[in-house]
Amino acid sequence: MTSPHLVIDGHNDLPIAFYELCEYDLDAHDLSGSVPQLHTDLPRLRAGNVGGQFWSLWVPQDEHAVRRTFEQLDFVHQLVARFPDALQLATTADDVEAAIKAGKVASLMGMEGGHSIGESLGVLRTMRTLGVRYMTLTHNNNVSWADSATDEPVLGGLNDFGEQVVREMNRIGMLVDLSHVSADTMRHALRVTSAPVIFSHSSARAVCDVPRNAPDDVLETLAGNEGVCMVTFVPYFVSQQYVDWTAAVQENADYDEPKPAVTMADVVEHLEHVREVAGIDHIGLGGDYDGVPETPVDLPDVSSYPRLFEALAERKWSDEDLDKLAGGNILRVLRAADDVAV
Numbered sequence: 001m002t003s004p005h006l007v008i009d010g011h012n013d014l015p016i017a018f019y020e021l022c023e024y025d026l027d028a029h030d031l032s033g034s035v036p037q038l039h040t041d042l043p044r045l046r047a048g049n050v051g052g053q054f055w056s057l058w059v060p061q062d063e064h065a066v067r068r069t070f071e072q073l074d075f076v077h078q079l080v081a082r083f084p085d086a087l088q089l090a091t092t093a094d095d096v097e098a099a100i101k102a103g104k105v106a107s108l109m110g111m112e113g114g115h116s117i118g119e120s121l122g123v124l125r126t127m128r129t130l131g132v133r134y135m136t137l138t139h140n141n142n143v144s145w146a147d148s149a150t151d152e153p154v155l156g157g158l159n160d161f162g163e164q165v166v167r168e169m170n171r172i173g174m175l176v177d178l179s180h181v182s183a184d185t186m187r188h189a190l191r192v193t194s195a196p197v198i199f200s201h202s203s204a205r206a207v208c209d210v211p212r213n214a215p216d217d218v219l220e221t222l223a224g225n226e227g228v229c230m231v232t233f234v235p236y237f238v239s240q241q242y243v244d245w246t247a248a249v250q251e252n253a254d255y256d257e258p259k260p261a262v263t264m265a266d267v268v269e270h271l272e273h274v275r276e277v278a279g280i281d282h283i284g285l286g287g288d289y290d291g292v293p294e295t296p297v298d299l300p301d302v303s304s305y306p307r308l309f310e311a312l313a314e315r316k317w318s319d320e321d322l323d324k325l326a327g328g329n330i331l332r333v334l335r336a337a338d339d340v341a342v
Contacts, residue, residue, distance in 0.1 A: 157188030
């Protein structure tokens with residue numbers, strides 16, 4: 001199965017997955033061949049028509065977070081250096097297009113969680129200098145300056161330093177990523193930012209009611225902001241049946257209904273909803289491969305994107321629509337962020 005649409009995916013957790021597999025030892029598992037323990041290897045990236053990938057820099061939220069984030073950044077550089085015929089480091093939209101033209105996967109980086117800067121704008125700026133193009137303001141827990149989607153709210157959004165972080169990210173051309181933050185933090189950041197924002201791996205709350213997803217009012221505001229919501233494939237974020245089943249199991253140890261299958265059709269429902277609410281110019285893909293234990297049964301790994309594009313084409317998405325979804329929208333956002341930066 002082939003597709004003419006080259007995907008620029010917003011979120012892949014290969015760095016932490018490779019650390020957990022073999023502590024970043026690129027000699028231990030050859031990513032130029034099959035690595036079945038992972039969702040990602042070079043042959044499957046090629047099979048999936050992946051032209052660009054934001055590699056996620058995620059580390060636990062503890063006193064070692066800044067050091068460990070630098071180690072993950074180093075791993076991405078080592079990964080690209082190990083496979084120069086397949087991967088090429090990219091920090092701008094022009095870099096991405098040059099890598100694709102050279103037949104390589106453009107390798108970008110995004111930090112997942114504001115804890116990775118240790119409350120330091122100097123660390124933030126250094127990460128940007130070293131090639132990091134987005135930062136998710138929080139992960140699963142609050143930081144001192146922003147509320148997370150999956151923690152008890154403290155600030156009701158951002159505090160003064162949080163606003164300062166957003167403005168500094170705008171100034172240096174680092175994309176503000178609103179995945180993982182509370183709805184109030186989403187709204188607050190959208191009021192503060194002077195550049196388009198992204199959701200690197202989130203879906204639609206109206207379709208699957210979990211706090212990790214974006215409410216419709218936020219998606220509407222995102223359109224005015226010129227940002228992009230990169231829809232994710234995570235079963236718990238795309239299937240209300242799966243969410244309800246999980247809650248039932250947690251409440252009743254004797255609950256014996258079978259786990260509902262999560263499929264590509266669930267992902268398509270989110271894509272169509274985000275397109276309807278935010279518009280075709282504000283949608284992308286952020287699979288979250290290698291960041292989750294389960295995937296939709298018919299989207300098992302990074303080779304799966306052509307199957308999704310075929311399904312959307314059957315639903316009358318035009319080639320222009322699919323090009324925007326695949327990568328056109330996120331490239332526009334990268335250029336807009338560079339235009340705002342000083």
